[in-house]
Amino acid sequence: MSRVIVIGAGAGGLAAAARLAVKGHSVQVFEQSHRVGGKLATYRKGGFAFDTGPSLFTLPAVYRDLFLKTGSSFEEEVDLQEVEPAFGYRFADGSEVTLPGVNPARCAAALGEALGADTERDWRALMDRAGKMWRLTREPFLQSPLDGWKTLLPLAKPADVRTIAPWSTLRGLGRSMLSDPRAVTLLDRYATYTGSDPRKAPAVLATVPYVEQEFGAWHLGGGLGTLADALERRCLDLGVDIHTGTDVTNITTNDVGVTGVVVGGEHHACEIVVANADAGTVYHDLLDDPRARKAARSIDRSDTSLAGFVLLLAVRGRTPGLQHHNVWFPENYDDEFDSIFGRDPRPVEDPAIYVCAPDDPLMRPDEDHESWFVLINAPRHDLEGGVDWTHAGLADSYADHILDILARRGTDVRNRIVWREVRTPADLEDSVRAPGGSIYGTASNGPRAAFARPANRSPVPGLFLVGGSSHPGGGLPLVGMSAEITASLIGRA
């Protein structure tokens, strides 16, 4: 039996802790905040409830596997609900499409009906190709430890390489397979699920809409934060010691490998450390070990992922036509990516607006109110030449600006707001130690990005990484896969 210390109780940290406890290790978790879950959280106030991090749950198979292998079924622990219909998209030219929650063919038919028959045919072909990409990459890449380019050696067949098209961007794939520019815009948006720019992110990200449409869009009754509660319960049932309000300031090492962590000036010895904290923070701030320098430099060379500007709106009355997930696209989507990833980062003037408004009785005070989680992609908080999101008045005036744009795009909610709260990238940095408020650690900008992500096994023996800033990436499904990879690298006690 090894003593394992997990730094951080995000979804990745808790999932790894549960898997390692089942493998017979003695596991302690240190979490700096006063609650578990990290970015995964449901905020409740006055009968209104908002998922302030993940609001769309995909690929439940990952958490089904986790719960089953650590005790009992997922469905016994959370109220898993299919979202149907799932998405309402409004384009800048006024056209709209409502997409079902599951089945690529039904989604293609809905797109065809709204945007024209060519789009149905195009989207079917795209999802067909994306399905092939998914089957080729799931096991060797997403569910295996990272080993540089060698990770993709199982795909050495030329036909497989052509399917993945590692030299193509998501935008390039969209332009080559979709004749309607609105469908290209729709596909572009999936790059932002990994915090990236569709003009640089790899074509293989077409697997993101494929997974959403093939395996469904899901909600958890009461909010996605109930997953954090379920993960915590599972860990406690397995004897994991969880300490909240405990800040790990150092990971200690010797010539052999890790020796423990320092919390509040006190050294806690262990044989294995699993860091769920941001990988950049681990290599730059928590660790002082020459074996980690190369990994630290590799993170420095990567683009950081985009951040998010969040509005929580307690809304009076019901909004006609509102779906569970809603997106209002701007006229010029590229301006959003230039504003975020360009040389002169600035809040996006005319952004895509995402609203999650679950029709969930546990998330609103009564039938006559709605809880709106509004998310706008944003440049990270950066006091050195970037956007200072703490600048007096900026958050409030930007929130007003967003509500004005939404009104111009046909949904005026301004005189129905009972109260509102604003969360900036600086707030996310403060609350869960996400540097700059970046949602996903490093972005997938460029063909090498996926292979340059911090690996789950660090160069320091005994130190492992888990979670959205390490392999295979961010978002709840990949974070869950990351926990599985890390736990299997560590192995049984």
Ligand SMILES: Cc1cc2nc3c(=O)[nH]c(=O)nc-3n(C[C@H](O)[C@H](O)[C@H](O)COP(=O)(O)OP(=O)(O)OC[C@H]3O[C@@H](n4cnc5c(N)ncnc54)[C@H](O)[C@@H]3O)c2cc1C
């Ligand atoms: C606004 C927003 C919207 C999102 N939307 C979606 C979505 O719809 N669907 C989806 O699947 N995903 C979504 N995501 C992404 C998803 O939330 C994350 O990828 C996932 O929750 C990350 O989990 P994690 O375990 O990697 O890390 P985190 O949740 O970041 O947890 C890391 C934990 O480590 C703790 N920690 C850090 N440093 C220390 C230290 N030194 N000592 C002790 N503790 C420390 C932090 O406090 C934190 O609790 C969204 C995220 C955000 C912010």
